[in-house]
Amino acid sequence: MLSIENLRSGYGRIEALHGVSVQVHAGEIVALLGANGAGKTTLLRAISGVQPASAGEIRFEDKRIDRMPAHRRVALGIAQVPEGRQLFTPLSVEDNLRLGAWTRRASDIAADLARVFAMFPMLDALRHTAAGALSGGQQQMLAIGRALMAKPRLMLLDEPSMGLAPILVDQILTTIGELKRSGMTILLVEQNAHAALAIADRGYVIATGRISAGATAADLLADPRIKSGYLGA
Amino acid sequence: MAELLQFTFSGLTVGAVYALVALGFTLIYNASDVINFSQGEFVMLGGMVTVFLALGGVPLPLAALLAIATATLVGLALHRFAIETARGANAVTLIMITIGASIFLRGVAQVVFDKRYHSLPPLFGDDPIRFGGAAILPQSLVVFAGAVVILVLLWGFIDRTLFGKAVLATAANKLAARLVGIDTRRTVGFSFAVSAAIGAIAGFLITPITLTSYNIGTLLALKGFAAAMLGGIGSAFGAVIGGLLLGILEAFAAGYLSSQYKDAVAFIVILVVLLARPQGLFGRAKVERV
């Protein structure tokens, strides 16, 4: 479904991805693991098109998308829950969700809004509250809800559990599992390798801008480097 | 007492125009972080295009509409060819670009129009309305009413439509806006267009009172900027209050001190705000940017 070949990308003259190749098949959860600064966020930004690719290819359902503007990639079916949530903090919870559906026709949005509120009931009670006033956990749910409103086929999640209490981490991971069962394809960035591999089908390890390992979740879990929590190389 | 009232009225009239210019600054700044020093040229175009079309026999309402359209196109072109092309440039470069655009527009206006001052007939005549010993020009009320209508329409549009929300979203977090699929070039371009249209409307509304000429833009941009700073850069409400306050301060300085000091007020306001309260009256202490 998503096929990345030899992707290079960076910030100004500093290259952060030195030829990354990653495959995500339809219906999978693929975990992307790596230490701080390895290039995980850069990769997701490049897939979404908010970060230019200097070389290589990104294909989504066999269509080249690496030169496509970000907004058209969303319309094709790629949504992202970005690092740090990036909500529209002055806008209400409901407005954040409605804007999540920006690329879609207006007619069927009410049903999806209801579905997101059913999934995260606490957001329903806060629908007129400014997003910036929510707690960290609520903000993360809103960020996920906003991405769901785009009805994506591929969902990119960048450290959705960062900074959350363990019980909320579990809840987020359960939600991601449910999304998979509903047929969604997921690329999940996590620092917590064990938690991510517990729900993933496959995983990649990225180290200083290069893929250093790629295998099934079970194989990766058995890998001594991951067992020891060392993701540096 | 009558004097005070008189100065207040004339201050509020000019202040309404400053408020609109400051609002234009705010719209563009929020959408794109650009401080647009060619904002005053939109006001100039609004007045001058209306004047010259009217001289050419075009009925006034149509001339005014065409002036709005012209300024809007110029605003869109400024965004597309000057700001978009320099995307990623730092704030100082972008300010230089807008100053360059302002000089360019003034030059073109001087050639296409002329270097003289022009007026337009006031909408409801010249007979002043007496009120508490002060005299108000009917056109002052027109300027004021125009400003109120613009504010209400703009607020309604931004607050009540999804496109308006997308403009707010772009201003709040451009990365997130792109990630939900908003074409931020369109929303930012829209902000330039609206800002230009607002400037043009201010331009032909105020011309019967203050006259217009090819070179009024520079000082107006400066005053609009002072007003926006006074209100707090980025705050639409602050821009309006800042504009009205600046207008009143100017009128008092001109009335009670000397008209020579009028234009210095804006500079003093900028200095005082910078030194004493950089966030202005209604700005957030620190603007959160991603």
Ligand SMILES: Nc1ncnc2c1ncn2[C@@H]1O[C@H](COP(=O)(O)OP(=O)(O)OP(=O)(O)O)[C@@H](O)[C@H]1O
């Ligand atoms: N805006 C930026 N400007 C310049 N360099 C950047 C920028 N963002 C990231 N980098 C650099 O690019 C490299 C990859 O960063 P990236 O954010 O993709 O890592 P990451 O794997 O997401 O890390 P983390 O786990 O901390 O989120 C790092 O060396 C980082 O310093």
Ligand SMILES: [Mg+2]
């Ligand atoms: Mg990251």
